[in-house]
Structures are given as C-alpha cells and as structure tokens.
Amino acid sequence: MKVLVIAPHPDDETLCCAGTIMNFVEKGDKVKVVIVTDGRYGSPDKELKGTEKLVRIRREEAMRVFKMLGVEDYEFLNFEDSKVNVKSKEVEEKLSEILKEYKPDIVFAPSPFDRHSDHSEIGKIVMKLFPNSYFYVVWGDKKEGEEVKFEIKDRRDKKSMALEEYKSQIDGLRKFLLLEKFTGNYEVFYKIKLDKKD
Numbered sequence: 001m002k003v004l005v006i007a008p009h010p011d012d013e014t015l016c017c018a019g020t021i022m023n024f025v026e027k028g029d030k031v032k033v034v035i036v037t038d039g040r041y042g043s044p045d046k047e048l049k050g051t052e053k054l055v056r057i058r059r060e061e062a063m064r065v066f067k068m069l070g071v072e073d074y075e076f077l078n079f080e081d082s083k084v085n086v087k088s089k090e091v092e093e094k095l096s097e098i099l100k101e102y103k104p105d106i107v108f109a110p111s112p113f114d115r116h117s118d119h120s121e122i123g124k125i126v127m128k129l130f131p132n133s134y135f136y137v138v139w140g141d142k143k144e145g146e147e148v149k150f151e152i153k154d155r156r157d158k159k160s161m162a163l164e165e166y167k168s169q170i171d172g173l174r175k176f177l178l179l180e181k182f183t184g185n186y187e188v189f190y191k192i193k194l195d196k197k198d
Helices: 012-027 052-069 088-102 117-129 153-164 170-175 178-182
Strands: 002-007 030-037 073-079 106-110 134-136 146-151 186-191
Touching (some): 002 012, 002 088, 012 052, 012 178, 030 088, 030 117, 052 073, 052 153, 073 088, 117 134, 153 170, 153 178
Parallel strands (some): 002 030, 030 073
Antiparallel strands (some): 146 186
C-alpha cells in the first residue's frame, strides 16, 4: 500500500497524521510526505518571521520528525507560506505530477473547509485531483462529510515527542490549544462527497 500525506506547512503532517503515519510504516506500507509551503511566516518571533533562517529551521525540524516517524520519502515544494491561493495553478500542477508519479492508494490532505487559506486552497486542489482523500481540519471547527477515526492510542507519547521537535512552533501550538486537540487516542479525518450538480 502506498500512502501520501500532503501538509500545507512543516508540522501539519505531524499534528494531524503522525499516529496514522506510524501505523502504516509499522505495517510495512510506503509513506511519502509532501510539505507544500516553506513555513517562513510561522513564528511569533518578529526577527525570525519571514526569513530564510526560519525556512531552514522548519525544514530541519521536519526532517528530524520524519526520522522519528520512520518516513524516508518526503518532498518540500517550497511555495511561499500564506501564498498558496496566489500560486494555486502551480501548486495544482506540482501535486498532480506527484500523484501521477507516486500513484498512492490513500491520500491525507487538509480540508477545503479549513479557515487557513493555505489549507483550504490545497484541500480544494486535492479534492479535484484525488476526491477520495481523507481530509483533516486544523483551523476551525467546520466538519464536512463522513467522520473517520484512526486509533493511535499506542502512538500518543511518540506523537507528542515528535511535536516537541517543532521547537519554532510549539509555543503557538500550545497557545491555540492544538496540542490538546490533536494528541488524543484518535486522529480524525473526513471523507467529503462531491456535489453531483457541479
């Protein structure tokens, strides 16, 4: 089985899918993680925000986490953080190319209903390219489609340790209560049906 996890920023893949990733890796399935943006604006530190230094830090954090999760196949697309809607066509072309080459059986991606524009734009693109994906919500509580839960009870501690590796993000994750929301016994996804009238 081939699994593809698409994350808007470095840390979304761990926040929403780390336990599920570990479950697939342990079963011997192939897992590829794609990080769409460079994450350059994801810092409360005014001196770091928007810098190449933060891009490097976040990439290094992600690579340490991938090692912890057992992910050997990953790709950074390096689109500018918070600008996915401006580069939507290029993002779609790149994700389409990855889907054609990798040929995944299962895809995890951000929800088209997420409140963050990078997340929702990527979600809309994936909905078009691979509508049978499992979609996750980080920002906001809008839940669309059929809820699917993956049990990660035995992975919780390791997931929490992996999230701690995102040192540039951890204070923000705590501030927005995302650690509490995403370190329970289950990871929650949604199967979204396309409107037949479209």
